[in-house]
Amino acid sequence: MWYLGCTNETLRSVANMMRLLMLLIPLLLVGLCRPAQASLREAWPDSLASHPGFNAASRAEILSFATELLTSELLPLEELTQQLGAEEADGLRLEQYRQLLWRRLLTAYRAASRECQRCPQPDSVAQLRQLVMSPPVLPERYLAWQRLSRQYHAGYLQYLLRRALAGQHTANESAMLTPDELTGFELMDGEFLLSFEGGPSPVGDSSARLARLLAQSGQNGVFFLIGHTLQDRLHLGSLSASAYADNCVATQGMQDQVLPQQGDWLASLEQGRQLLQSLTDTTRLPWFRPPDGIRDLEISTRAPGRLILWNIDSRDDAADASNERVRDDVMTQMLLWRRGVIRFHDAQPWAMRVLPDLFLRLQTSPVRWVDCRTYADH
Numbered sequence: 001m002w003y004l005g006c007t008n009e010t011l012r013s014v015a016n017m018m019r020l021l022m023l024l025i026p027l028l029l030v031g032l033c034r035p036a037q038a039s040l041r042e043a044w045p046d047s048l049a050s051h052p053g054f055n056a057a058s059r060a061e062i063l064s065f066a067t068e069l070l071t072s073e074l075l076p077l078e079e080l081t082q083q084l085g086a087e088e089a090d091g092l093r094l095e096q097y098r099q100l101l102w103r104r105l106l107t108a109y110r111a112a113s114r115e116c117q118r119c120p121q122p123d124s125v126a127q128l129r130q131l132v133m134s135p136p137v138l139p140e141r142y143l144a145w146q147r148l149s150r151q152y153h154a155g156y157l158q159y160l161l162r163r164a165l166a167g168q169h170t171a172n173e174s175a176m177l178t179p180d181e182l183t184g185f186e187l188m189d190g191e192f193l194l195s196f197e198g199g200p201s202p203v204g205d206s207s208a209r210l211a212r213l214l215a216q217s218g219q220n221g222v223f224f225l226i227g228h229t230l231q232d233r234l235h236l237g238s239l240s241a242s243a244y245a246d247n248c249v250a251t252q253g254m255q256d257q258v259l260p261q262q263g264d265w266l267a268s269l270e271q272g273r274q275l276l277q278s279l280t281d282t283t284r285l286p287w288f289r290p291p292d293g294i295r296d297l298e299i300s301t302r303a304p305g306r307l308i309l310w311n312i313d314s315r316d317d318a319a320d321a322s323n324e325r326v327r328d329d330v331m332t333q334m335l336l337w338r339r340g341v342i343r344f345h346d347a348q349p350w351a352m353r354v355l356p357d358l359f360l361r362l363q364t365s366p367v368r369w370v371d372c373r374t375y376a377d378h
Contacts, residue, residue, distance in 0.1 A: 039324050039328055043149075048331075048362060049361065050365065051115065053365070054335070054365040058335040058338060064149040065105065068154050069098060069105070070132050084165060086165040093165060097160075104337065105128060106122060108336065111338055152328070156332075172292065173310055177301075181309060182308050183340070184337075187341075187375075189338050190366040193370040193372060194221030194355075195222050196210065196224070197252060197291075198224070198317075199345070200229055202232070202233075202347075208240060210351060219359070222247065222248040222285065222287070222308070223244050224249075224287075225346075226255070227272030244279055244281075245281035245282055249276050249283070250284075250288065251276060251288060252290065252291050253268040253269045253288075253290070255291075259295060273305075287306050288307050309341070310340070312334060312342040313329070314326050314345075314350065316351065327358065
C-alpha cells in the first residue's frame with residue numbers, strides 16, 4: 001500500500017487532514033443546499049414591458065427608497081455617522097443632501113403617477129412624506145419584492161449618504177460643485193444615456209465587442225477613455241482605430257487616479273483629449289469625466305468642455321459583481337430616478353452580458369435611450 005513508506009509524522013498529518021475534511025463536508029453541503037439569494041427584479045411579480053407596468057414598479061421603488069430615507073432621519077446624527085463610517089458628523093451637509101433626494105423623489109413620483117387616475121398625486125415633499133408614512137397594504141404576491149426592495153434601498157441610501165459626506169473633502173457625483181456639471185437629472189423623464197469609463201482595457205477587444213453589441217441593438221453610448229492606456233494600445237497596434245465606431249468618445253485624462261493630486265491636471269486633460277484624434281468613425285466630444293467623479297472647484301470651473309458625471313451606477317467593478325446583481329442595480333435605479341446617465345466600465349465584462357437583457361425587458365416601456373451625440377444639448 002502507498003502508506004507503507006510513510007513516517008509516523010506523515011501519517012498523523014494525513015489523519016488530521018482527513019478529520020478536518022470530515023468536519024467541513026457537512027458545512028459545504030449546507031452551503032450547496034442553501035438557496036441562492038433571490039433577485040430583486042425577479043421578485044417583482046409584474047411585467048415592466050408597458051407604460052403602466054413600468055410606472056407601477058417605479059412608484060413602488062420610489063416609496064420603498066423614501067421609506068428608508070425617512071427612517072434615516074430618525075437616527076441620531078452620531079449613530080448614522082458611525083453606520084456610514086464617516087470621519088466626522090456633518091449634520092448640515094446630510095440634511096441638505098437628504099432634502100435634495102426628497103425633491104428628486106417628488107419629481108419622479110409625480111411623473112410615475114401622472115397617467116394613474118387612482119394614484120395619489122402629491123404636490124409637495126410634505127405630501128410625499130405623508131404618503132410614505134401611510135403606505136397602502138400590499139397584496140401577498142408583492143411581499144417578497146417588498147422585503148428585498150427594503151434591503152436594497154437601505155444599502156443604496158447608505159452608499160449615497162457616504163459619498164455625499166465624503167464630498168466635503170473630495171467631490172463626487174453626489175456633491176455638485178457648479179451648475180454646469182451634468183449628472184443625468186437634467187434629462188427628460190424616461191431618458192437614459194449609456195456611458196462606459198476606464199477603458200480601453202489593457203488587453204483584449206472588449207471595447208470593439210461592446211461597440212458592436214450597441215450597434216446591433218440600435219443604440220450607442222459615450223466612452224470615457226484613460227489616456228495612457230489608449231496610447232499604449234494604439235502604439236502596440238492592439239486596438240483598432242475604429243473600435244468605438246458609431247459611438248462617442250471623451251477623456252478621463254491620462255491617468256486613472258485622483259486628478260486634484262496632479263499638479264499638471266490641465267495638461268493631462270488636454271493630452272488625453274488630443275489622443276482621441278487617433279480614433280475614427282466616432283464622435284469625439286470635448287467632455288470630461290474625472291476618475292470616480294473626484295475633482296475640486298478649480299477643476300470643475302477650469303476644465304474645458306462639459307464635465308459629465310452620472311446618477312445610475314452599475315457597480316460593475318465591485319468584487320460581488322454578477323449578471324444578476326449588475327442588472328438589478330441598473331434597472332432598480334432606472335425605476336427609482338426615471339432619468340439619468342448610467343455608468344458602466346469599459347474593461348469589465350458585465351455590460352456585454354447585461355445590456356441585451358436590459359434592452360429586451362424595457363423595449364416597450366417608457367425608456368428612451370439618448371443618442372450620445374445629442375446629450376450635451378440638454
